[in-house]
Amino acid sequence: MTNPTATLLISCPDQRGLVAKFANFIYSNGGNIIHADQHTDFAAGLFLTRIEWQLDGFNLPREFIAPAFNAIAQPLGAKWEIRFSDTVPRIAIWVSRQDHCLFDLIWRQRAKEFIAEIPLIISNHTNLKVVAEQFNINFQHIPITKDNKSEQEAQQLELLRQHKIDLVVLAKYMQIVSADFISQFPQIINIHHSFLPAFIGANPYHRAFERGVKIIGATAHYATADLDAGPIIEQDVVRVSHRDEVDDLVRKGKDLERVVLARAVRSHLQNRVLVYGNRTVVFE
Numbered sequence: 001m002t003n004p005t006a007t008l009l010i011s012c013p014d015q016r017g018l019v020a021k022f023a024n025f026i027y028s029n030g031g032n033i034i035h036a037d038q039h040t041d042f043a044a045g046l047f048l049t050r051i052e053w054q055l056d057g058f059n060l061p062r063e064f065i066a067p068a069f070n071a072i073a074q075p076l077g078a079k080w081e082i083r084f085s086d087t088v089p090r091i092a093i094w095v096s097r098q099d100h101c102l103f104d105l106i107w108r109q110r111a112k113e114f115i116a117e118i119p120l121i122i123s124n125h126t127n128l129k130v131v132a133e134q135f136n137i138n139f140q141h142i143p144i145t146k147d148n149k150s151e152q153e154a155q156q157l158e159l160l161r162q163h164k165i166d167l168v169v170l171a172k173y174m175q176i177v178s179a180d181f182i183s184q185f186p187q188i189i190n191i192h193h194s195f196l197p198a199f200i201g202a203n204p205y206h207r208a209f210e211r212g213v214k215i216i217g218a219t220a221h222y223a224t225a226d227l228d229a230g231p232i233i234e235q236d237v238v239r240v241s242h243r244d245e246v247d248d249l250v251r252k253g254k255d256l257e258r259v260v261l262a263r264a265v266r267s268h269l270q271n272r273v274l275v276y277g278n279r280t281v282v283f284e
Contacts, residue, residue, distance in 0.1 A: 003054055003055070003056050004054075004055045004056075004084060004085050004086040005034065005052050005054055005055060005084070005085040006031075006052070006053055006055055006058075006062075006065065006082060006083070006084055006085075007050065007051070007082065007083050007084075007085070007271040008022070008049075008050070008051045008052075008069070008080060008081075008082050009049075009050055009080060009081050009082075009083075009271060009274045010022065010048070010049050010050075010051070010078050010079070010080040010274075011046055011047070011048045011049075011078065011080070011274060011276050012046070012047055012073070012076045012077055012078030012079065012080075013045055013046065013047070013077050014040055014042075014045050014046060014047040015047070015076070018047050018049075018076070019038065019049070021072060021076070022049065022051055022072075023036070023051070025068075025069060025072055026051065026053050026058075029058055029059045029060050029068075030057050030058055030059040031053040031054065031055075031057070031058045032053055032054045032057065033051060033052070033053045034052055034053060035050070035051070035052040036049070036050070036051050036052070037049065037050050037283040037284070038050075039281050039283075041276075044276070044277070046276060048274050048276065048281050050271070050272065050274065050283040052085075052271075055084070062084065065082060066082055069082070079276075083271045088115055088116060088117055089115075089116045089117070089166040089167055090116065090117045090119055090163065090164055090165050090166050090167075091105075091109075091116050091117065091118050091165065091166070091167050091168075091169055091265075092118075092119075092120040092121070092122060092159070092160060092163065092165045092167070092168050092169070093105060093106075093118060093120070093121050093168075093169050093171050094121075094122045094123065094168060094169065094170050094171065094173035095121065095122075095123045095128050095171050095172060095173055096123060096124055096127075096172060096173055096174040096175070097125050097127045097128070097172075097174075098172040098254075099127075099128055099131060100172070100254045100258055101171035101172050101191060101257055101258055101261050102121070102128060102131060102171050103131065104261070104262060105118070105169065105171060105261070105262065105265065106118060106131075106135055106137075108262055108266075110135075113262070113266065114262075114265060114266045114269045114270070115269065116167075116269055118135075118137055119137065119138060119163050119165075120137065120138050120140065120159060120163045120165060121137050121139050122140045122142055122156060122159065123139070123140070123141055123173075124141075124142060124143050124144045124173070124174075124175055125141070125143075126141050129141065138163070140159055142155055142156060144175050149178065150178075150180075153177075153178060153180070153181045156181070157181065157184060157185060160185060166187060167187050167189065167265075167268065167269075168185065168187065168188045168189070169188075169189050169261070169265060170188060170189065170190040170191065170223065171191065171261065172191065172257070173190075176227060177223055179225035182223055182224060182225055183225075186222075186223075188222060188223035189220060189221070189222060189223070189233065189261070189264055189265060189268060190220070190221055190222075190223045190230070191218060191219070191220045191257050191260060191261040191264070192218070192219060192228055192257075193205075193216065193217070193218055193219075193253050193256075193257065194216070194217035194218055194219045194235065194237070195208050195213060195216055195217070199211075200228075205246055205249045205250050205253060206246055208249060209244075209245070209246045209249055212242065213249075214239060214240060214241070215237050215238070215239055215240065216237065216238060216240055216249060216252060216253055216256070217235060217236060217237035217238070217256060218235065218236060218253065218256035218257045218259075218260040218261075219232060219234075219235045219260065220232070220233050220234045220235070220260045220261050220263070220264030220265075221233055221264075222280075229278070230278070231275050231277075231278050231279055231280045232279075232280060233263075233264040233267060233273055233280055233282060234260050234263045234264040234267065234282070235260060236256055236259060236260050236263075237256070238252050238255075238256055240252060267282050272284070
């Protein structure tokens with residue numbers, strides 16, 4: 001799509017007339033809605049919606065849309081955000097030693113599978129510096145220990161500010177991001193394996209192999225102060241059999257992690273994810 005659009009993501013207490021109120025705001029200002037989706041969580045009593053419309057012919061300048069819509073949203077108790085399709089997000093990818101998710105995200109960005117810039121890679125190891133150099137991306141080595149974590153996270157935050165980063169992707173970054181960091185920069189997507197039954201900690205594929213698991217998976221979620229417990233954006237699974245060795249589980253797991261992380265990042269960048277509580281609605 002070449003014509004710029006605006007997208008509203010809205011959640012508010014469920015009540016009559018919400019669709020009409022939101023649509024009329026766009027219609028009365030000369031807008032043409034091109035996508036609209038909605039969901040009602042009856043248990044939570046919430047109405048959630050994504051509305052996208054063309055900016056060509058819209059009567060309100062961009063800087064006036066938010067205050068004008070807030071006059072409608074505030075009496076409804078709505079939480080909302082507005083994003084514009086021609087604003088190109090800037091991503092920082094954080095890695096440790098594994099390169100499969102890093103390569104995949106760079107390739108998809110270069111192939112224009114999603115529209116974003118990747119100006120920064122941060123790592124607690126130097127192994128993947130060569131990848132950053134290959135693609136002419138700024139690489140910052142920031143080793144983390146128990147003693148320097150607070151100081152190093154302050155450096156990471158400063159780098160995000162300097163590079164005007166909108167989203168951090170933890171592409172197999174094998175460090176825990178502190179609650180304090182997340183409170184200052186909450187836009188973080190993480191990827192990790194998902195086993196049934198679950199195997200956390202070191203060497204999960206070896207322990208899953210020993211138990212003879214029949215299914216493995218991957219989960220992409222927003223990072224929160226609770227480790228690996230943030231709102232889930234995307235998941236997928238693949239079957240394994242008694243013929244699969246540990247190397248086969250690792251290979252299948254990496255394949256899933258690539259795809260699941262890419263789907264989650266794409267949905268986020270396309271403004272399709274609405275977080276409420278510890279859950280998400282991902283609009284198609």
